[in-house]
Amino acid sequence: MFERIAELAIRRPRLILIVAVVAVALMGVLGSGAFGKLLGGGYDDPASQSTRAGKVIDEKFGGETNLVLLVRASEGRVDAPAAQQSGRALLAGLKKEQNLENVVSFWDTGSPALRSEDGREAMVLAHVKGDDTERDENAKSVIDAYTGPYQDALTIRAGGAAAVTSEMGKQSGEDLLLAEGIAVPLTLVLLLIVFGSLVAALLPLVIGIIAIAGTFAELFVLGSVTDVSVFAVNLTTALGLGLGIDYALLMISRFREQLATGASVDDAVRRTVSTAGRTVAFSAATVAAALAALLVFPQYFLRSFGYAGVGVVAVAAFSTLFVMPALFVVLGHRVNSGRLPWANPGRSATRTAMWGRLAGTVMRRPALTALPVLAVLLVAASPLLGITFGTPDERVLPSDAESRQVSSVLQKKFNGNDDAALHVVIDTSVGKAPLTSYAVELSGLKGVVRVETGAGTYSGGRSTAVGPGNTALGRPDAQRVNVVSGLSPKSDESQSLVDEVRALAPPAGSHALVGGTDAVLVDAKGAIADRLPIAVALVVLTTFLLLFLFTGSIVHPLRALVLNLISLGATLGVMTWIFQDGHLSSLLGFTAQPMEVSMTVLMFCIAFGLSMDYEVFVTSRIKELHDLGEDNESAVTNGLGHTGRIVSAAACLLAVSFFAFGTAELSFMQLFGLGSGLAILIDAVAVRGILVPAAMRVLGRSAWYAPGFLRTLHGRFGLSEDGPAPEPAATAPAAPESVTESPYVKEPYVKAPYVKDSTQV
Incomplete structure (x- = not known):
């Protein structure tokens, strides 16, 4: 498949580029209407008791107070x-x-x-x-x-909720503009530093623009037929720019490397697509699989990130595989044009050698180098032992936001918070006596200030004066009961009150639905907890399968999953320490509160997918060298020597896109940006640079192990490079071939001398 893509680019490069320009223009026109289709909210489960209670109140009582x-x-x-x-x-x-x-x-x-x-x-x-x-x-x-x-x-x-949501939507747009205003120019500067060439530095931005435009068009289409959150835009821009750069960086680096060996432009394109292109395809599949797990959750806030994530990964990979080779054919050696004065060809080789030396040191002393890193990561993960979860409310806004100030006054100066009351809906007419008995029981629960019904108002287990407005709470076919507490909204005590109210038996012959802010939180946490095992299982199984198809080994996928979970645990632990425990709150300007449950799940899926992104980058080169006959230690050392700088540069560029959201005023967007950026850097430096070579040294040849029946399966269905391996450089001495059958590789391989390229980017 990849050979055919390369040949198409070589034969019809200008046609591909014309089609791409027209497609981007059409996607831009279509995507410009996406903002009019996107919604706020989406944090609740549509099938939950609280949502059903809200619908009954809307239909029969004119709606909840918002x-x-x-x-x-x-x-x-x-x-x-x-x-x-x-x-x-x-x-x-x-x-x-x-x-x-x-x-x-x-x-x-x-x-x-x-x-x-x-x-x-x-x-x-x-x-x-x-x-x-x-x-x-x-x-x-x-x-x-x-x-x-x-x-x-x-x-x-x-x-109230409507004012908070309105301010959050407005603030989100402002945060996005500021983040992109920081990320885009800083990314361009970093690209110039990495490539040392103006033309090469601009090419990744082309892929990023195509990815963002294509995903906006997708969101417009999906927003026309289903609910899609406006916050999907933030992920689209950050991930589109980042992945476009990641994939283009890998392709450009391999293309320039092939040109440096003396290969013709056409041959360089063929080899680039068959190696780096194959890596991009597998990498995209692993990232998409991780983000697709978000589609199992009922909240459209989370599903929307799945829509945007899978879309942006697919468009970025597709454009990288088709547009980038066409650009290579048209540009040829001019890909190095616009070399900047400070660019030093020897510097790239030095930095590449640094990663090779690091891998060599780790391979020689795996325990001495890896155990301290593992210890630091496990300590960083320790705050997870005390993690709690919540949903967005007015506290995610800046302290000077009007709706947040109003909420603070309601809690401090009023007897009970009507805005955060629990709303109990009874689905049939109820006589005054049983309704009174039920209300009296509710009013006696710990933390309840008063209970309002159509029959009267109750407090402390007894009746008080009947309010004139309470008569609107009773209908011939339904009853509404408002339970007003003095508890802090979304606190553990408020959530416990929801469970107590639901556990209390309603009047005989009736059924009660409990809604309200705290009930929504309880139901949202329950829905995510119910679906989380399914999502995790999907991520693990699809990742394992893809890595097996990629490597032919069952050990590599297991090693990758373990290391990624350690890295993710450290990231989530640090974010808990910051955003829940309140460290750095004065510096970052947020209010400490429980971890936002949807954003934590999103961050897990994104960080996991991007970790596998770099796993594929590194493993692909190691496997390539191993298949050429290098022993395990040499393949790892030289593989990291080739890919270390690419991975570190890609990680820095992608992290910039996410770290830019650290300037956001919405605290859960700060959590998302800082957490995702930190996860990327931990993975690129600690995991890829130290833990992977240490694990490969400990595993030895068993790293490539697969049972016989799986080797047969991989030989039939596994995806391997198109076409033959490249010929060694002309100066390399010929070596006699020797074919070896091994349970640690997917098929017989040919031992051959490996000549390290002299120039990498």
Whole structure:
């Protein structure tokens, strides 16, 4: 297959490039509409009890409260005549808004719960209509229209889930622009340093642009038929640019290496596609397999990253395999044009030799070099022993965000947080006596401030005054019960309260659904925990299968999986230490909180896939040399000598794309960017540079072992290079062939002298 791709590029290079330009233009036009199709939210399980409760409330009770307007009197109390007059005018205006339902305030109910303890502030509660996209737009229009000074008597600020989601979407766009503004120019500078040639440095950006444009087009199509999160854009840009550079770097390096041996342009293209192209294909398959595991989760926030990740990997690999060889044919030796003054051909060889010397040192003293690294990684992973999980809320926003400030005031100055109440929906009509009995039991639970029903309000296991607005909670065919607590939202105590409320038997003959913010968190964690074993199994099995097909060994896949899990454990441990335990919070400007469960799963899949990316880069060259007859130690040393600088350069370039998100104001995007970038560097330096050669030294020839029936299977279905191996350099002495049959290789191999190329990039 790869030989045919090379021949196509050699025969029709300009046709391929013309088709690519037209395709990018079409994808750009299509992808420009993606933003209008993408949604906020998507953190909850559509089949969960909390989601079903929310749907019943939307259908029968006008929707849950998702917008809170915090109103402060300019002078005195909110029940003063001037404040009351302006408050009623505000309420009248809000009730006329087409996009709002269930508008309730202190001024029409007189409920003390809607007034702060000092009497200076009051709440207006409302439900913003629409799906996720419409709700964001509707909330923004209401917030823009009413927040700020009002009739000189009041000042209004917006909070609640709708306001938080709106601010998160806006902040995400700003974070993306800033991150790309940092990543793109810095990446170009690094490419110039790596290649020392302007033309060669620009080629990876071509692949990155194609990958991003193609994935935006994919997101537009998918967004037209299913729910796709707006945060998929962040992954598209970071991964598209990074993988485009990774794959192009590998291809360009091999092409320049072949030219340096004196090969013709056509032969250099053939050899590059059959070796580096094959590596790119396998690498893409492993990364895509890891990201495809995200599709098993029910939350479309996570599934969206699967859509974007698989798409960007596929487009990056496809364009690398077809467009890059065509560019090589057209450019030829001009790929080295624009050599920069500081470029020194000898420097590349020195750096390559450094990686070879490092591998040689590790191979000679595996315990002395690897054990300290393992110890550091295990210590770094230790914070995982205390990890806890949450979902995004107002705390992921900057401390000066309006919706976050409103949430803080609601928790500190009001008796119970109505915005974070649990909503119990009973699916049938219930008599006053059984409803009262049920509400009394609920009000007696630890942490509950009050329970509101259509029959009355209850606190501390007894009835209190009936609120005028509570009659809206009862219908002939359903009942709604609001359980308001004084507990911190999303705390362990609040989540325990969800379980206690669900464990309490509803009135006889009825069925209760429990929703609300904390119930959504409990259900989201449960859904991910249920699907996580499936996702991990898919990642492990597909990775094992692909690496077996690639190497013909069952030991290499096992070794790769173990080392990658150690690397990932260290990365997640460091992120837990920073973002959950709060270290570096003052430097990075975030609020410590439980690890965001969806982003942690995403980071695991991305880091695992990219680890396998570099695994394939290194193993492919080691296997190539081993198949040419080198012994295990020599193959590892020379293989890292060839690929070490490529992997380290690719890792630095890709890490830059992710580290740029460390400048984000949204803390879970900081977590994603810093965690992914750190995982890449740990893998490229500690794992590829030290642990891999140490493991290969300990395993010895058994690293290439496979049982007889699997060797037969690999001989039939395994993917190997197209065409014959290249002839040794002209100056190399001929050597007699000797064929050896071994259980450690996929097929008989020919021992031949290996001549190390003099120039690598």
